[in-house]
Amino acid sequence: MNAVTESSVVEAVTKQLFIGGKWTPASNGATFAVHDPATGQVLCEVADASPEDGKAALDAAVSAQAEWAAHPPRERGEILRRAYEALLARQEELALLMTLEMGKPLAESRGEVSYAAEFFRWFAEEAVRIDGGYAVAPNGVGRVLVTKQPVGPSLLITPWNFPMAMGTRKIGPAVAAGCTMVVKPAEQTPLSMLALAQILADAGLPEGVLNVVTTSDAGGVMEPLIRDGRARKLSFTGSTAVGRKLLEQCADKVLRTSMELGGNAPFLVFDDADLDAAVEGAMQAKMRNIGEACTAANRFYVQRGIADEFARRLTERMSALPIGRGTEDGVVVGPLIDQAAVEKVDTLVQDAARRGAEVLTGGSAIDGPGHFYQPTVLTDVPTDALLAREEIFGPVAPISVFDTEEEAVAAANDTEYGLVGYVYTSDVKRALRVSERLETGMVGLNQGIVSNPAAPFGGVKQSGLGREGGTVGIDEFLETKYIAVSL
Structure with missing residues (x-):
């Protein structure tokens, strides 16, 4: 790949925060550098969100939640399907972008774009399969009605090693379930997530459903959102040490958590x-x-x-x-x-x-x-x-x-x-x-x-909580509600 092509894929990415469907600079004007790990050179500068920017992103997610939860499941699935097709259509440029910011060979980056897209295809199909139940109570008099509803505004924190696939593995089920989101990608690899945000917007995702905050101060921006109380879910992929800290923070407001942590x-x-x-x-x-x-x-x-x-x-x-x-x-x-x-x-x-x-x-x-x-x-x-x-x-x-x-x-x-x-x-x-x-x-x-997007991914012991992917992946973004019916 020549330098012009490399420059063009970096230049094509909007390097601002994505909040409420709008691209915006950090409120304090700050930026941080993204480096090419193969050369050590700076690829570009992206917006460096402040805690105030994080709050604005959560405000947008909270504001959009009720309407998005009521959005027809079929239409939620169609948005994911269009995003899936867009990822495959743009595989080469997205793979090059990923290689530049993360370092993996182009062949592996192409494979990750395909893998990432499959999560959107899988959860596009799961969006219309959210089920419930209706049963006769044991006493024969009442009825047991069970339904599933979106857990609510969700905080998603993704790692640098699979900068696009770890995003789609979380965003896919959240969109399918009817949850709005604030996503914080890793500081080392924000460009793939910013590109993904634009793809979803182009696919018809309503304003405020997906909000992306890039920052060099992960703790300073995300901890206030965790402790805010309006977010009801945290999904994190990263180290066990950071996962433990996040679990402690989530305990304050009893947030629903999914943790995909370290391995050995x-x-x-x-x-x-x-x-x-x-x-x-x-x-x-x-x-x-x-x-x-x-x-x-x-x-x-x-x-x-x-x-x-x-x-x-x-x-x-x-x-x-x-x-x-x-x-x-x-x-x-x-x-x-x-x-x-x-x-x-x-x-x-x-x-x-x-x-x-x-x-x-x-x-x-x-x-x-x-x-x-x-x-x-x-x-x-x-x-x-x-x-x-x-x-x-x-x-x-x-x-x-x-x-x-x-x-x-x-x-x-x-x-x-x-x-x-x-x-x-x-x-x-x-x-x-x-x-x-x-x-x-x-x-x-x-x-x-x-x-495999069709299989439940996750660990036991200190490797995490919950599962991503498979038929159970969407359950991480759903609450089960029981309605007692008297006849």
Whole structure:
């Protein structure tokens, strides 16, 4: 892609706040810079919302809520359908925009735009399937009438690693359910969300239903909205540490919450597994999004009989990955999001090496410009290494060996997290047995990718609350009301 094309997609995005259906600068005139992580250069400046701007966005959402809740479900679905079609029609420019602000290779950005669009298609279909119930009371005299209604104005906080898909995964069900929203995208990647806001407006979303506030002061802008009392729902995707703080804030007004938090995914390979499939799945589970995914395989546990061969094949694959700016042809590994991310990954790798792990490939940062880290494979990783406990969020695959099924399951569950686990085995009984015993909200059984708009996404333990996607995803934005009827 040439510089003119890159400049044009950035210039095409309105870089102001989107409040009440209008683009507006920050009330204090402030802006903050958006950087290209592959070069460190500034792409542009966007509006830096103040707490007053956040309040104006909530005011707009509250004002629009009653009318939007009464909007025909079929029409809500049609808006999402038009937005779905627009995302696919503009896939190339949106993918380039995402690569510029986040760093992932263009092929992955194209895939994310398609994935993001599917949430709009899925929830366009769910909008007309909000159901209820009618039953005879046990005493035979009364009737039990059950209906579902929008939970109300919702606060949506999205992360930088999937800047468009994490938006559509929240906005889709909110629109389908009849909820208005205030969305705060990550400071590092606001451009994809701003582009998405314009697409929804063009698709016919009424003014005030979706409001977007970009800010460098997430806590200062969002905490007052959480404590305001008029918002009735918070949906957050991000770290467990931030999620805990938000839960404490939500407790004040007893907000309904959905939390998709950190992960520490185990990847179990038994000696009866198809080794070719296991290595391919490991590459998908580890290197999707440069390893910057909550679903990324974080800990590889391989049965002793095949451990050496698995490590050899994985090392061969990892060491051959082309590294560079995501806009360049053939690049598979782009930059990490910022220098802090590089330093964190390197700290985890060096700690493991000091504790006795062997580095088979990679093991260090790459000199700039940009924030790059070598694809890395480690073996003989001790259980007390930091990367056995902490989410890596980078292109690092630590391998440990196990002997028995019991040992593998115990190691996999030895974490405060429980988002996803991966299991490779040809034994059907073992597959089901281990899948049921893993303390995770999702399992990839002989496959390295679990994300699917038609499936419920979410975790257990400190990986979160609630589910996004699937038939249950819309329920996160609905309240169940029981009406007692006397005959």
